[in-house]
Amino acid sequence: MSGPGAVSLGQRINFWIEDSLGAIVRSPVGTRLRRWGVTGRTLVTSVPYFWLLLFFLIPFVIVLKISFSHAAIAMPPYEPLLHWASDKVVMVKLNLGNFAFLIEDNLYWKSYLNSIMVAGVSTLLCLLIGYPMAYAMARSNASTRNVLLLLAVLPFFTSFLLRVYAWIGLLKNNGLVNNALMAMGVIDEPIQMLQTDFAVYIGMVYSYLPFMVLPLYSNLEKMDLTLLEAAADLGCRPWEAFFKVTLPLSIPGIVAGCLLVFIPAVGEFVIPSLLGDPGMLMIGKVLWTEFFNNRDWPVASAVAIALLLFLVLPIMYLDRAQNAAAERAEGG
Amino acid sequence: MATSARDPQLKFEPWKDPDAQPYVRIERVTKKFGDFVAVHDVSLDIYKKEIFCLLGASGCGKTTLLRMLAGFERPTTGRIFIDGVDMTALPPYERPVNMMFQSYALFPHMTVEQNVAFGLKQDRVPKAELTKRVGDMLELVKLGQFSKRKPHQLSGGQRQRVALARALVKKPKLLLLDEPLAALDKKLREHTQFELINIQETLGVTFIVVTHDQEEAMTLSSRIGLMNHGEIVQVGTPTDIYEYPNSRFVAEFIGSVNTFEGRLVEDEPSYVRIEADDLERPIYVDHGVSSAPGATVWAAIRPEKMHMSREKPQGSDNWTLATVRDIAYMGDLSIYLLRLPSGKIVRVTQPNVYRRADERVTWEEQVYLHWDATSPVVVTK
Numbered sequence: 001m002s003g004p005g006a007v008s009l010g011q012r013i014n015f016w017i018e019d020s021l022g023a024i025v026r027s028p029v030g031t032r033l034r035r036w037g038v039t040g041r042t043l044v045t046s047v048p049y050f051w052l053l054l055f056f057l058i059p060f061v062i063v064l065k066i067s068f069s070h071a072a073i074a075m076p077p078y079e080p081l082l083h084w085a086s087d088k089v090v091m092v093k094l095n096l097g098n099f100a101f102l103i104e105d106n107l108y109w110k111s112y113l114n115s116i117m118v119a120g121v122s123t124l125l126c127l128l129i130g131y132p133m134a135y136a137m138a139r140s141n142a143s144t145r146n147v148l149l150l151l152a153v154l155p156f157f158t159s160f161l162l163r164v165y166a167w168i169g170l171l172k173n174n175g176l177v178n179n180a181l182m183a184m185g186v187i188d189e190p191i192q193m194l195q196t197d198f199a200v201y202i203g204m205v206y207s208y209l210p211f212m213v214l215p216l217y218s219n220l221e222k223m224d225l226t227l228l229e230a231a232a233d234l235g236c237r238p239w240e241a242f243f244k245v246t247l248p249l250s251i252p253g254i255v256a257g258c259l260l261v262f263i264p265a266v267g268e269f270v271i272p273s274l275l276g277d278p279g280m281l282m283i284g285k286v287l288w289t290e291f292f293n294n295r296d297w298p299v300a301s302a303v304a305i306a307l308l309l310f311l312v313l314p315i316m317y318l319d320r321a322q323n324a325a326a327e328r329a330e331g332g
Numbered sequence: 333m334a335t336s337a338r339d340p341q342l343k344f345e346p347w348k349d350p351d352a353q354p355y356v357r358i359e360r361v362t363k364k365f366g367d368f369v370a371v372h373d374v375s376l377d378i379y380k381k382e383i384f385c386l387l388g389a390s391g392c393g394k395t396t397l398l399r400m401l402a403g404f405e406r407p408t409t410g411r412i413f414i415d416g417v418d419m420t421a422l423p424p425y426e427r428p429v430n431m432m433f434q435s436y437a438l439f440p441h442m443t444v445e446q447n448v449a450f451g452l453k454q455d456r457v458p459k460a461e462l463t464k465r466v467g468d469m470l471e472l473v474k475l476g477q478f479s480k481r482k483p484h485q486l487s488g489g490q491r492q493r494v495a496l497a498r499a500l501v502k503k504p505k506l507l508l509l510d511e512p513l514a515a516l517d518k519k520l521r522e523h524t525q526f527e528l529i530n531i532q533e534t535l536g537v538t539f540i541v542v543t544h545d546q547e548e549a550m551t552l553s554s555r556i557g558l559m560n561h562g563e564i565v566q567v568g569t570p571t572d573i574y575e576y577p578n579s580r581f582v583a584e585f586i587g588s589v590n591t592f593e594g595r596l597v598e599d600e601p602s603y604v605r606i607e608a609d610d611l612e613r614p615i616y617v618d619h620g621v622s623s624a625p626g627a628t629v630w631a632a633i634r635p636e637k638m639h640m641s642r643e644k645p646q647g648s649d650n651w652t653l654a655t656v657r658d659i660a661y662m663g664d665l666s667i668y669l670l671r672l673p674s675g676k677i678v679r680v681t682q683p684n685v686y687r688r689a690d691e692r693v694t695w696e697e698q699v700y701l702h703w704d705a706t707s708p709v710v711v712t713k
Contacts, residue, residue, distance in 0.1 A: 229404055230437035232424040234451035234502065244450075248441045 060308075067301035068094045078297050098302035108286065108303065112310060115283040118197075118272075119265035122204035123212075126261045127254065129205065130212035134253075135246075137213070138220035145221075152213050164203055164274050171199050171275070199275035204265055211260040219253025220246070255318060263311055283307055344554060345569075346379035353416075355380040355538055356401070356506060361410030363396050370396040372562040373410075378555075383532055383539040385549040388559035389585075394542045397559075398508050401540060402431045415505055425454075430504040434511040436495035438483040444470070444494050445479040451502040469501040472531060489520050496528075500535060509541045513548055525551050546586050550574070558582055574634075579713050583632040590638065590678045592631045599625045604710065605649070606631050610676040616649035618705040623712045630711050635681040637707040640668065640699040651702035654678060656695055668693065670701060 069078040070093070085091040102108045137148045155163060170176045171193040178190035193199055223246065231241035269284030276282070283303065290300035346352040354377035363371040371393040378384045386394040399405045401412060403424035411420045419427055430451070438447050448469055452462045470476045473493040483491055492515065499507055512528065513521045529552065532539050543549050549556050550570045557567045566573060566582045577583035580591060592615065594608035599621065606615040606629060615631045623629055645651040654670035657677065661684075668680045678701065686692060693699055 224435070224437065226433055226435055226437040227439060229402075229424070230431075230433060230439070231450075232404075233402060233429075233431045234498070235425045235454035237425055240454070245439060 063301045063304055066297050067098055067305045068096070069298050070095050070097075071296050071298050076297065077295050095298065098298045099306070101299060102302055102306055107281070108283075108306075111281040111283045111286045112307070114281045115266050115268075116310070118200065118204070118282065119262050119268070122201060122208065122265050123258050123262045125201065125205045126209050126212040127258060130209055130216055130257060131250075131254075133209075134213045134216035134220055137217050138223070149217070152210050152217075155210060160207060161270060164207065164271055167199070167203055167206070167275060168194060171202070194275060195277050197276065197280065200272050200280065203271040203275045204268065207271065208261040208265060211264075212257040215256035215260060216250065216253040219250050219256075223249055255321065259315060259318060263315065266311060267307060344381070346382070347377070347555065352379055354378060355382075355415055356540070357413040358397070358401075359411045359413070361397070361400065361407045361412065363393075363400060363405060364408045369562050371400070371407075374562075374564050376557060376564065376567065378538065378540065380538055381532075381536050382554045383529070383541060383552050385541045385543055385553035385556045386559060387543055387546060387549040387556050390544055392559040393562035394544075394559050395510060396562075398431075398510055398540065398542045401506070402429055402508050403427050428505040429508060430499040430502055430506075431508040432495045432499045432510065432512055434514060436483075436491050436515075438491060438494055438498070440483055443480050443482055444475060444486070447483070447494055448497045448501050451498065455502070465501055469497045472500075472534070473497045488515055488517075489524065492516060492524065496531070500531070500537065503535075504537060507537050507539050509539060511543055511545075512541060514543075514545070521548070528552065550586075558585065560585075575709070577632065577709060577711065579711050580630050580632070583630075583709060583711060588635050588679055589632045590635065592633075594629060594631060596621065596623060596625050596627060596629055599623070603705075606708075606710065610672055610674040611652050612673070613651060614649050615708055616705050617708050617710055621710045621712070623710075627712065631708040632711060633703055633708045635667070635679045638678065638680045638701055638703050640670075640680060640682065640693050640701055642693075642699060645700055645702040650705060651700055654699055654701045656693055656697050656699065659693075659695060666692070670699070672701075 065081055066078055069081055071077060072079045079093070081094070082090055082092055133152070137145055137152070140148060168175070172178075173190040173192065173194070175194070177193065178187075181187045182190065227245050227249075228238075228241050231245050232238070236244060267284045267287075268282065269288055272280050272282040273285055273288075287300055287303045287307075290296050290303060294300075356376075356378040358374055358376040358378075361371060361374050362369065374393075374397060386397060388394045396405060400407050401414075401419075403419070403422060403426075407420060411418055413419065414427070414429065419429075439450065442450065445466060449462055449466045452465060457465070466479075467476070470479055473496055475490060475493055475497065478486060478490060483494065486494065492512070496512075513524055516524060525548065528539075539552075541549070541552055543552075553570060555567060555569055556573050557564050558573060559565065560581055566578050568576070573582060574586055577586065583589045583591065592606070592608035592610055594606040594611075594615065596604055597607045597614065598605035601620045603619065604617050604621050606617065608615055608631065617631065621629065640654075652672055654672050656668055657671050658669040660667040663684070665681050665683045668682065670678045670680060672678060680701065682692075684692070
């Protein structure tokens, strides 16, 4: 995207952080820090860890704590885990009932499975649509490529919520699509599109497509095109060369794109509630209902924790597979 | 300058045989990219089992010509025949031609074995034959024990041999090599040159090699086609090109040379005499030159064909006084830079046949510089 001479904003921010942290390290305080093994480099690398600690690990521990507590009509609406029973004795009350409830009530199971199914289909659709887009971008000449890249990122300039609302206007019974089809005489009465699974898939694919296209693009763009010439030289027609060379080499990009689409799609709440059938079971909606309508924070927390486990395990596996693929594709 | 490693007993000179059919025929090929003419009206005949080197500086069009033979580029005008078949419009995957890429272009997601088998699988060669041919080829390039490795686990020289094996295993009629040795270090390069010639002789495949390295071209090739600005300026054996350059460009491109600009003062069928601006005495050449008397010509003399002596040479031609300005000791030989009375700097090389330094000519010494009447090459352009 940028030439070797250009410095991206992100890099500049990194330099700035390094500079200012470096100034600390070089100061008299820094001399003491260095004695403890703290250098500018460790300070810089610790920034993301600090970020994750503050905004991921601590909230996660809070949610985990709530998921093991009892619901109560109180402020906040759950009983504390720890309390003083008597002198010098701290009682820890772990309530596993919330998780047991998730297993007993098949609403949760169905929601989980349905969410995974919807997310899976959406990911697949994104891949099928996004791959040719990314491929075309990566193979176009430099000036067109930048325009296309800008177009791919352009939706982010508008709020996600607004863009989903816009789809209501397009898909509703007297919306743009139905009106156009009727005006052309293709249909006589409007097709029910809003509040169907179809509308949810449209919304999902539309919203998450850039997350598929960008990693695929950056992978395909790096590919050495002489490999395709070598394949042609050894007897491959262009489509054969694609399946034997380009596709296997783009697996890391495919995996990255699929993860970026699948993970947020599983927990998606806005799209199914705005575009989907109100009866559609999605775990994101269930979570919302538990939290805001039922005010059952412990069960809502348990749903969130279970969702995390459902996602984290397969993703850790995929991540390992991707690393292995990246290692395989290395060099050359 | 080393000569070809070919066996001198076997005179391999099909280009001198009027009955020999060229194997690869390039017929008035021109390639334009927009307004830029990369290859201009090139015609070439290359014979079976030749190692033909396209030599030239970068941007001279040699790679474009090679890519047209492979089928990656299509000539703007002109035609290409291989073994009598018109290949001009054929895509690369239908040509009986394979290429060894400068970057090797090994498939990073495949093992050495899979890389080499790739082309055979593409041709649907039966499994048993495929395994045997891949195995034999890996033996030939001495990579048998590395067959399960991935390209990134190999050294540069090993990758080069995988690329060679992958291109040769399909038994192409023509193997194209794009700077085959450029990525190797000097020692390995010399070794690989001879290996390449051996493999070529074993398999009898016709090679076309693109290189910018004149030494590589000299050692590898049966013939060299020297290119400049998209045109072939001279075709000939390494000896032809070195000893009988047809222009100043060729003389100066290959090796080093001292050129003296002058005019023909005596122009006889059996000898010529040239008066050069930088020499007090004329240059006497013992063969005729086809040029108008009084025309400007250049006499080119190779540094190893000029001699220094402390005694005044006989005769009135082909010598001058000179002062040693600089000496570069290279071990086997030394390069001397001498200044003529006119101020021109002349380069002379001499083998270091004496071990003791005081026997040799030294800095600021005045010597007589002389050469034989057979040494100068007279070129008119």
